[in-house]
Amino acid sequence: MITRIISGTIGIALAAYVIQEGGTIFSIAAAILAVLAWFEFTRAFSHRGGNPTLLSGLLGIGGMLYGAYLGQLDMILLALMASAVLALLTSVILRGDVSVPDVCISVAGIVYIGLPFAHLIMLRDISGAAYVTPIETFDLGTVMVWIMFIGTWASDSFAYFAGRSFGSHRLAPAISPNKTVEGFLGGLIGTIAALVGLGYVLSMPLTQMAGLGAAIAVLGTFGDLVESLMKRHVGIKDSGAIIPGHGGIWDRFDSVLFTAPLVYYYTIYFVLR
Known part of the structure; x- marks a missing residue:
């Protein structure tokens, strides 16, 4: 637990620096995370004898x-x-080494990992009104990235503690036996509360923020379950061990792969209009 707390604290500090800097630093950080997640993804499916096109x-x-x-x-x-x-060409040229299922898994993985991180970069680069807080003045892209990460972290954290304290009804026992309905509801309520609080501080519409919080909690949970389903399919527990006490990059960003595009399109269609 101590290792988990220490590595989590360091990770949050690094994330804060990268988010605040934005620009090239943010894009490089996103690219590093995406590449590491892709390596973990291909390695995971290699466990079952597959050969994704790296x-x-x-x-x-x-x-x-x-x-x-x-x-x-x-x-x-x-x-x-x-x-x-x-x-597809690799499958034709290396017929016998790269199968049709390998190609399908590869293309799906490229979409699954690449597009969400691309949305994350585009989200940070959105320009718009500045938001003044007691801490600092933030531009729109910075605010929305923080909202996305805080909402996702809140969903994970509240779900974990609510599940540990009250969980008794399994949410998806065939995919992730430790997830409970009570944990999901705790994550849902906690995320809505967190985003409404942020909305109050940032003078953003509270009803919209409550809806966004609910959507982040739901899609974040689905993102977690999707990764759990894939890991169960290939027979692994963690995607990696690069983050002490937390597993791999894919493990840490499985929910973000779903919530980053969500917040991007929320910003485009609700905040900028």
């Missing part, structure tokens, strides 16, 4: 993140299309 994923994810950094949606689509074609 190179096509690196090129596709790298291209999508570079397109997000430049703000060029066409480049993101080009990188996605090119990586899918490369994966």
